[in-house]
Amino acid sequence: MKKYLFAGNWKMHKTQKETQQFFNEFLSKISEIDFSDREIMIAPPFTVLPIVQKLTEGTPIKLGAQNACWAKEGPFTGEISPIMLKELGVEYVILGHSERRHLFGETDEIISKRVEGVYKCGLIPILCVGETLEERKNYKTLEVVGKQLFEGLKKLEKIEAKSIVIAYEPVWAIGTGINATPEEAEQVHLFIREKLKDIFSKEIVENIRILYGGSVSPFNIKDLMKKPNIDGVLVGGASLDPYKFLEICKIRVKKEICMLPDYSAIPFEILEIPQKYKNIVIVGASPKSERPSYIVMEYLLKQGFKVVPVNPAVKEILGQKVYPSLLEIPSDFSPEVIVIFRRSDQVLPIVEAAIKLKPKVIWMQEGIVNEQAKELAEKENIKVVMNKCFKKIHLMSQKYLFK
Numbered sequence: 442m443k444k445y446l447f448a449g450n451w452k453m454h455k456t457q458k459e460t461q462q463f464f465n466e467f468l469s470k471i472s473e474i475d476f477s478d479r480e481i482m483i484a485p486p487f488t489v490l491p492i493v494q495k496l497t498e499g500t501p502i503k504l505g506a507q508n509a510c511w512a513k514e515g516p517f518t519g520e521i522s523p524i525m526l527k528e529l530g531v532e533y534v535i536l537g538h539s540e541r542r543h544l545f546g547e548t549d550e551i552i553s554k555r556v557e558g559v560y561k562c563g564l565i566p567i568l569c570v571g572e573t574l575e576e577r578k579n580y581k582t583l584e585v586v587g588k589q590l591f592e593g594l595k596k597l598e599k600i601e602a603k604s605i606v607i608a609y610e611p612v613w614a615i616g617t618g619i620n621a622t623p624e625e626a627e628q629v630h631l632f633i634r635e636k637l638k639d640i641f642s643k644e645i646v647e648n649i650r651i652l653y654g655g656s657v658s659p660f661n662i663k664d665l666m667k668k669p670n671i672d673g674v675l676v677g678g679a680s681l682d683p684y685k686f687l688e689i690c691k692i693r694v695k696k697e698i699c700m701l702p703d704y705s706a707i708p709f710e711i712l713e714i715p716q717k718y719k720n721i722v723i724v725g726a727s728p729k730s731e732r733p734s735y736i737v738m739e740y741l742l743k744q745g746f747k748v749v750p751v752n753p754a755v756k757e758i759l760g761q762k763v764y765p766s767l768l769e770i771p772s773d774f775s776p777e778v779i780v781i782f783r784r785s786d787q788v789l790p791i792v793e794a795a796i797k798l799k800p801k802v803i804w805m806q807e808g809i810v811n812e813q814a815k816e817l818a819e820k821e822n823i824k825v826v827m828n829k830c831f832k833k834i835h836l837m838s839q840k841y842l843f844k
């Protein structure tokens with residue numbers, strides 16, 4: 442059975458004395474944690490690893506390190522070998538943490554070497570991925586995360602992925618007190634799981650743990666852990682306090698049941714629409730619950746978006762009045778995003794009408810898109826987002842249909 446992983450990353454904190462104090466308090470309470478469905482790991486600085494090893498001997502606490510070299514030994518001043526870590530009882534190694542990437546210039550290439558080296562020595566790499574605020578604002582989250590994932594894992598053999606762990610850590614959430622909402626995190630976790638299926642087999646991927654990291658606290662842990670694709674957390678600041686970390690580690694996990702329709706069918710580009718855009722128009726909205734546009738509309742409504750459907754043949758969808766065309770939308774509703782579910786030969790006049798409403802984003806499906814329409818919108822400084830997952834959403838909606 443896949444166990445949840447609650448991991449603490451102490452970063453550059455705690456002397457030997459402080460480490461002793463932490464464990465005096467933390468260990469006196471670990472009987473409150475139910476280890477049957479989870480593992481607890483702490484990654485302290487290298488200097489206190491031997492102490493933590495001694496202190497946690499005979500307990501279920503796992504030991505982690507915050508980095509490791511790819512080589513077993515050699516001329517690598519300042520680096521630590523995975524073999525040396527193993528000797529100290531280390532089982533997990535955090536790699537590609539955003540502080541390593543951004544403060545110490547670690548590239549995807551270096552990180553992939555570390556992942557391979559650590560794996561080959563029998564340790565479990567925790568590969569961290571995550572976008573900056575700038576990247577998120579520019580709709581780059583999935584592109585960045587996808588690239589870090591592929592690059593970081595590229596040196597592993599297909600079969601070797603069984604025990605790897607991925608940590609999604611949006612850089613803007615690390616140490617800032619601003620966590621990603623459970624929904625934001627789940628969307629990226631789902632994306633990571635789907636992407637991993639491009640590299641490894643489905644069975645392996647279902648068993649890979651994907652952790653969330655970024656301002657995890659006793660206050661947000663419960664809601665984060667409800668999400669089906671969040672298999673644990675990587676905790677920085679709150680893991681330094683034995684009581685806070687204990688509160689996090691002992692939370693009862695109750696997963697939300699994924700209701701049909703399956704929202705993993707939602708095109709990722711739609712999930713990327715920033716929360717700041719609240720007013721969405723769906724052109725070509727269908728009243729049939731198995732249709733992609735209906736699934737998307739239901740999802741957006743549940744997420745709190747204001748959605749206006751457009752379809753000349755229908756009067757109402759999901760309790761929302763449907764307008765026959767873009768031109769008839771009430772003038773006090775200014776759409777920020779216009780989503781077009783229409784064939785390419787119908788796109789151009791729709792985009793021409795859409796431009797008049799001055800949205801920030803127009804969304805269309807890739808492959809059927811009319812280049813002329815795209816150019817037209819971009820000339821007006823409207824961002825055009827292309828959906829690359831249309832095939833997938835169709836497949837998923839069919840799966841739903843035939844269930």
Ligand code: PEP
Pocket residue numbers: 450610614615616617618654655656657675676677678679
């Ligand atoms: C981290 O550094 O991995 C981290 C998630 O930090 P924090 O929990 O403090 O945001």
